[in-house]
Amino acid sequence: MSKGRASIRDVARESGVSLTTVSLILNKGDERISDSTRQRVLSAIEKLQYRPSRLARGLPNNRSRTLAVLIPALQHAFADPYFGEIISGIYDYAADHDYRIMLEVARRDFIRRKQYDILIEECSVDGILFIGATEEHRFLAEFDGSDKPFIVVNNHFQQWKLRTVLCDYAVAGRLAADHLVELGHRRVGHISGPAAQVLTAEQVTAAFVDRLAEHGVELPDRLIVDGQFTVEMGELAMQELLTRDSELTAVFCGNDKMALGAYHACRRVGRTPGEDIAIVGCDNIPAAQMADPPLTTIHMNFYQLGTLACRTMIDLVDPVRCRRRAADEQSSDDGHNGHPESRCPRLPVSLIARGSCCEPAVGDRV
Amino acid sequence: MSKGRASIRDVARESGVSLTTVSLILNKGDERISDSTRQRVLSAIEKLQYRPSRLARGLPNNRSRTLAVLIPALQHAFADPYFGEIISGIYDYAADHDYRIMLEVARRDFIRRKQYDILIEECSVDGILFIGATEEHRFLAEFDGSDKPFIVVNNHFQQWKLRTVLCDYAVAGRLAADHLVELGHRRVGHISGPAAQVLTAEQVTAAFVDRLAEHGVELPDRLIVDGQFTVEMGELAMQELLTRDSELTAVFCGNDKMALGAYHACRRVGRTPGEDIAIVGCDNIPAAQMADPPLTTIHMNFYQLGTLACRTMIDLVDPVRCRRRAADEQSSDDGHNGHPESRCPRLPVSLIARGSCCEPAVGDRV
């Protein structure tokens, strides 16, 4: 009794009930158990400063109430606002539901030794959320159609049917096209992400091109350059684009980083973004609105994406508690955007018009 | 036997030994146990694809082999290369020693509800590493002199004696002073970090000023402006500095972000960094060498800092395995920089001379 921290037994003794009762109160919350008993137990818990051990709690049913966030072993993955926002969303939802978040990096040996399986097998985590998966991550094949608690966040795969949560990249491409055409642009270029690696990059490009075509604007392949999602390559891509067609009046970039790189390239040849040339980005990272001029971009709610991903995962691995939660959140569809019911919900996106888009110079170009 | 995953019992049966033997092999590695038995057991493990349950393993001795990384609830803490590098270091060392990393954000209610204590009490983690602590985190008082497994990474506190691991900021300040003076600068300004919040910021400033004085160069208080560690405030600070003394030939900034902000401010008034004015940063973040001109800065090995912090923590909470590890790493002092033996080891720093420093214009200023 006086040794170490209080255990469930101490609480039971203190409040004059059995272990079972305490356990029941700890878990189900509602159901059985009279209010008076509950009060007694609750105050005993308070008095003894009792903290149920997660280890012991998980053992009987092999659940750790911990989720793993897996990220690729990129150089500064942790320093990326993209990952950061998603992780924040995941973390917050998890914390609110008494889940913890474990960090895992998909290093080479992590994959070779199948740590992602081990993680689950040894009950370290109840599920895995993979952010930043690309076609390079072949090991994902293993999860194809499996019922393992594995979710790919913000990418998906042609050949496999993995559980996925993502932003609506097709709409993103269309919004950009509409915006540019509305402004009067007809001579448009595009800096894409690495389409071969990332399906969403391919989709946004395809959607952009298709929508442009619907508006009667043709975007030839030679005016699409891969910017690898980085500032540096975006800059090079813009340079290339300007070489291929110096009359370009607008460019849509697959993400904000490349758009910011494009700014540099434009300036170097004396074209000012927002004045001599229109640039649209995608993602709406913090740097976008701080850029000069502020970058017009497609807003993606990565925080909410993380939230939704985490929610989907918990629904998957903890259906019991979920049902209870559902009861609590009486406000029916609360936060239920993106149709989380489907296996691949898509989060809505929107265009944020800022200063980087102008109309094409009158009579000048085109 | 056929139900669910293999347990230690299955392994014991399969290899014809007792539970103890298997357990012993799993843990101590060496010691007792004959080689033949070990082989038999090992292959049984392999054959049965046995994975010891972390939950069950931790229960008897209340150890989860998990460490928490606590970061402040800053807007984009996750998107910061500073946090990112440190976390990477922590993660890698932990992974190599079969520890997992749990993420925790010091949100208001996390602190109010003393989650940091609960984390340990409920055996979710064996220790906590706090990155980004400032004077605002008053709750740290609770750890003052306590023997809780709590380490503050890269900051320390005047009044308290918390366990700490940090870079040598005093040396950083001196290196910057030496460099600038060697180049001939005698009219120098300084953009500091928020000294009231972060003791290391105060120290680097103090060291810089003192060393300058040793060289016979005086840096009056009015030429020290707080840049709050951000690009934007750094820019404003530089602007202010230039107003207060337009003859400044050099500026030392408390971190690279502020230095990059200072670049902008200089350019706006027609002074080119590396030509008309010398700028030294601190941290050596990736953006520093990609800046134009590449930023001369004080290199801090944040990755290694993370590594050291994690090592210190594991030494603290897992002395047994540590001793065994020590035996393995026969190469005595391997990686033992910064005197990790002391309660507050300091990691060495170095100056990286790049393009942002020039000599003062001859005959022009000063």
Add this chain to the structure above:
DNA sequence: CTGAAAGCGCTAACAT
């Protein structure tokens, strides 16, 4: 509405 009892899978004395 509550209690008794049987484990969960593993570790660590304590034998032998």
Add this chain to the structure above:
DNA sequence: ATGTTAGCGCTTTCAG
């Protein structure tokens, strides 16, 4: 060098 045994702190049937 290996086996026996008693828990670790909790959940969960199954009985009352």
